Amino acid sequence: MNVSERLFRELMGRAGIAVNGPEPWDIHVSDPRFYGRVLAWKNLGLGEAYMDGWWDCPRLDEFFCRVLSAGLEDQVRGNLRLALSLVPALVLNRQTRRLSRRVARRHYDLDTALFAAFLDPNMQYSCAYFTDGEDLERAQLAKMELICAKLGLGPEDHLLDIGCGFGGLARYAASTRGCRVTGVNISREQLAFARKFCAGLPVELVERDYRELSGTYSRVVSVGMFEHVGARNHRAFLRAVRRVLEPGGVFLLHTIGSNRSAAACDPWINRYIFPGGQLPSPAQIGAAGEGLFVIEDWHNLGPHYARTLRCWHENFEAAWPRLAERFDERFHRMWRYYLLSCAGAFAARDIQVWQLVMTPTGAAQPACRLGAAGTC
Secondary structure (H helix, E strand, O other), X not given: OOHHHHHHHHHHHXXXXXXXXXXXXXXXXXXXXXXXHHHHHHHHHHHHHHHOOOEEOOOHHHXXXXXHHOOHHHHOOOOHHHHHHOHHHHHOOOOOOXXXXXXXXXXXXXXXXXXXXXXXXOOXXXXXXXXXXXXXXXXXXXXXXHHHHHHXXXXXXXXXXXXXXXXXXXXXXXXXXXXXXXXXXXXHHHHHHHHHHOOOOOEEEEEOOHHHOOOOEEEEEEEOOHHHOOHHHHHHHHHHHHHHEEEEEEEEEEEEEEOXXXXXXXXXXXXXXXXXXXXXXXXXXXXXXXXXXXXXXXXXXXXXXXXXXHHHHHHHHXXXXXXXXXXOHHHHHHHHHHHHHHHHHHHOOOEEEEEEEEEEOOOOOOOOOOOOOOOO
């Protein structure tokens, strides 16, 4: 046993994880180069080694939950080259108009059949809201109902949906509340699907960056998009929302969040899943909205995302035989690693999902009983 393997085994032991052990969260190594690669490149090396088939684990989500709960990431000193690769995030704006389109091309513009294979029928690519043991479809309907209730949507409202995804929330809001909806997005594949999905409803969907917003709206919502804005642009994003929101309007921000302020996200996620992504912290959100908005309610749905991701993974694996015609096995392992590592991170409470209800500074509180129940 070389030094790298001995150090790795010792580290995993602190989280109750064994190498080639019998538990479902134990790791099974098939290539001895794995140990040096992980100790040298940490999270990035671990993910790339999994994609290359150098190791496996029956329950990746449980493995990551244990690793993060034990704080192992903080116990391994960083690699200088890996640290230097994060420098651009500290000194440059990696979410400019031009650069922000990378994540649309690399992730959201993937074959829509991939997303349809693991999402619910309403194509909700964000955290569901499980209230009483229901399945994924009903939990996503409950999430959309929760959002509409917190916004207090009615037939007289014009809702702006920033980063409208596949159009599921716009469709739900228009069909259940009778309101007008304008959705903006920079993913052309998502917009193409959304326009068909919302056909016949008072929904307008346009390709537009949030920095180019215009018009006036009584309600604004953004679900799963703020993670791509970047800390350097948080203030600009909230200013754009404030500019188009009526004085008595309501804004709901649904975002994944980090417990700590950071300049960049996990290096593996940044390279393979969401380039340029950055999870906001409570401090960053608060500072960005200071003087612009009053935070009326802050609701943490984090544990619901662990379950959502596990549902997505089950659907993805069930659909893989037909997806294998479009994607190779390396993609299969990459997507599995993405879904289950994130599920483990949410289960460990390492990352969160927040819904913030905000009103313009100086406005009267809306006639809604704001809170976790979201009823008006």
